[in-house]
Amino acid sequence: MRRARVVVIGAGHNGLVCAAYLARAGLDVKVLERRQVIGGAAVTEEIVPGFRASSASYSLSLLRPDIYQELELAKHGLEFYPKDPQLFLPLPDGRHFFLWRDESRSLAEIEGIAPGDADGYRKFNAFWEEAVALLRPAVEATEPPSLDELRAYLAGKGREEVWRYGVAGSAADLVSRFFSSEEMRGAFASQGIIGTARSVYDPGTAWVMAYHYLGGELNGAGGTWAYVRGGMGGVSDSIAGAAREAGAEIWIDSPVGELMVEGGRAAGVVFADGREIPATVVISNLDPKRTFLSLVPGGALDADFLEKVRRFETKGCVLKLNAAISELPNFTSCPGAGPQHRGTIELSFSLEHLDHAFSDAARQGFSTTPFMEVFIQSVTDPNLAPAGKHVLSAFTQYVSTDVAADWEQVKASATESVLALLESLAPGFRESILAMDVLGPPELEEKLGLTDGDIFHGQILPEQSFAERFAYRTPLAGLYLCGSGASPGGGVMGAAGRNAARVVLQDVVDA
Ligand SMILES: Cc1cc2nc3c(=O)[nH]c(=O)nc-3n(C[C@H](O)[C@H](O)[C@H](O)COP(=O)(O)OP(=O)(O)OC[C@H]3O[C@@H](n4cnc5c(N)ncnc54)[C@H](O)[C@@H]3O)c2cc1C
Numbered sequence: 001m002r003r004a005r006v007v008v009i010g011a012g013h014n015g016l017v018c019a020a021y022l023a024r025a026g027l028d029v030k031v032l033e034r035r036q037v038i039g040g041a042a043v044t045e046e047i048v049p050g051f052r053a054s055s056a057s058y059s060l061s062l063l064r065p066d067i068y069q070e071l072e073l074a075k076h077g078l079e080f081y082p083k084d085p086q087l088f089l090p091l092p093d094g095r096h097f098f099l100w101r102d103e104s105r106s107l108a109e110i111e112g113i114a115p116g117d118a119d120g121y122r123k124f125n126a127f128w129e130e131a132v133a134l135l136r137p138a139v140e141a142t143e144p145p146s147l148d149e150l151r152a153y154l155a156g157k158g159r160e161e162v163w164r165y166g167v168a169g170s171a172a173d174l175v176s177r178f179f180s181s182e183e184m185r186g187a188f189a190s191q192g193i194i195g196t197a198r199s200v201y202d203p204g205t206a207w208v209m210a211y212h213y214l215g216g217e218l219n220g221a222g223g224t225w226a227y228v229r230g231g232m233g234g235v236s237d238s239i240a241g242a243a244r245e246a247g248a249e250i251w252i253d254s255p256v257g258e259l260m261v262e263g264g265r266a267a268g269v270v271f272a273d274g275r276e277i278p279a280t281v282v283i284s285n286l287d288p289k290r291t292f293l294s295l296v297p298g299g300a301l302d303a304d305f306l307e308k309v310r311r312f313e314t315k316g317c318v319l320k321l322n323a324a325i326s327e328l329p330n331f332t333s334c335p336g337a338g339p340q341h342r343g344t345i346e347l348s349f350s351l352e353h354l355d356h357a358f359s360d361a362a363r364q365g366f367s368t369t370p371f372m373e374v375f376i377q378s379v380t381d382p383n384l385a386p387a388g389k390h391v392l393s394a395f396t397q398y399v400s401t402d403v404a405a406d407w408e409q410v411k412a413s414a415t416e417s418v419l420a421l422l423e424s425l426a427p428g429f430r431e432s433i434l435a436m437d438v439l440g441p442p443e444l445e446e447k448l449g450l451t452d453g454d455i456f457h458g459q460i461l462p463e464q465s466f467a468e469r470f471a472y473r474t475p476l477a478g479l480y481l482c483g484s485g486a487s488p489g490g491g492v493m494g495a496a497g498r499n500a501a502r503v504v505l506q507d508v509v510d511a
Helices: 013-024 065-070 103-113 117-140 147-156 160-168 171-178 182-192 205-212 233-245 288-295 303-311 351-364 407-425 441-448 495-510
Strands: 005-009 028-032 044-048 051-054 080-082 087-090 096-099 226-228 249-251 256-262 265-271 276-278 281-284 318-325 344-347 366-375 390-399 433-439 479-481
Touching: 005 013, 005 265, 013 028, 013 233, 013 495, 044 233, 044 318, 044 433, 051 390, 065 495, 087 182, 096 103, 103 117, 103 182, 117 147, 117 160, 117 171, 117 182, 117 205, 117 495, 147 160, 160 171, 160 205, 171 182, 171 205, 171 351, 182 205, 182 351, 226 233, 233 249, 256 288, 265 281, 281 288, 281 495, 288 303, 288 479, 318 407, 318 441, 351 366, 351 390, 366 407, 390 407, 407 433, 433 441, 479 495
Parallel strands: 005 028, 005 281, 028 249, 087 344, 281 479
Antiparallel strands: 044 051, 080 226, 087 096, 256 265, 265 276, 318 390, 318 433, 344 366, 366 390
């Protein structure tokens, strides 16, 4: 019997997960990647000779443990180092605190900064443990619930507050419920605005926060984050290893130009240079806008569906700065070398800080005092930089391309704000920079193919999540989605890739 030919467009980690499962099920799988490097936004790249960085995504938590086990990713080289401390939080007034993997250690730190908030921290952790247990099945389902169904399900369990504080509400409301100090509110609320062009006070940012608590199992505790050995490309390379072992072919430098449609169904792909590959099933790892508005030829999809695609909100708000540095930053609040360089350096001082960062960008295109997650992975993983030197990356918000016509000018101002804030906390930082690569929404779009530079293939607010996100089956027979624009959404999680593979297998077996 001839094996069904499957083409996966794009070798992001989700495309690779999907390919690995389908190849293991015996299908003839080809993955076609536009770039010369696989991994999409889960990638390690050399920024200047000798310095390698996770140029886009930087921390691992969400990857589903069953994917790790079923695809034997450890055997294929995936290794990670849970961050400890998870966070180092220098404050502008010269104080600092740490959050460790060990809750009791964090409680002592919190007592030192915000007496009274330690109890809130315990309750906050307990809230997430329960909320995540309730929400995770909805995220992992191949047919996720609608928002109404989810709300009714939570109400049925007597847990309306998980709906209110963990899905529909704002990150600011959520943290204010548990913490009374601005330091703690700021420290935790930032997870509600990651990649999201909204203020921390906007409804739905609670769900963005919940999303960032969905993982952590591989790191030994819910919601915890890790470095990947060799950078985030290590995730993609290990999945690619599993896919190749199962027989999948992965072609780089192979940009797909268009989908072939015959008799009302997907019939293969056409490369940018005109070559064709016929296929029974085509799976797109591209975001929904790129898939349906660029790859699918006109007339193959109905107008209502295309309107839904156009309305799907994609918005870049992140500026990622990757730098080669000659020495570690010396923080005034915590001088010398030590744990302050090992975890994520979280510059998220208060709700007001985060809200101002948002309103600045809405007005002038960049935040005067940005929110940042900074990390120096080479401290934990010295192979990433020459001896004695380091790679530093800063994930920063907000930027906006809507305000000023001249992006280069906005980018220069945004970069300057990032450097100025780091310099104010660690004097001498600027002088340590040997080279720097800065990626804002236009660069993320050009380099990684992310529409509007949206890091999640589309905002992950509730109105674009669960059944409201795109399904794996598309209205065009034979065409499927397996990337972050499909449910459950973005992040290095692999769930969309695995769910898409499940759905394809159901259809191929039933056919
Ligand atoms: C700056 C940044 C920081 C982030 N930080 C984190 C983090 O720390 N932790 C986390 O969990 N998540 C993070 N994310 C989100 C996460 O990285 C993404 O949601 C996830 O990696 C997307 O994976 P994907 O496989 O769905 O799609 P992608 O990674 O976008 O893969 C799509 C692939 O398709 C390819 N492609 C595009 N067009 C074509 C074409 N025409 N032909 C062939 N191939 C094509 C692309 O080159 C790409 O390889 C971050 C993202 C960014 C951008």
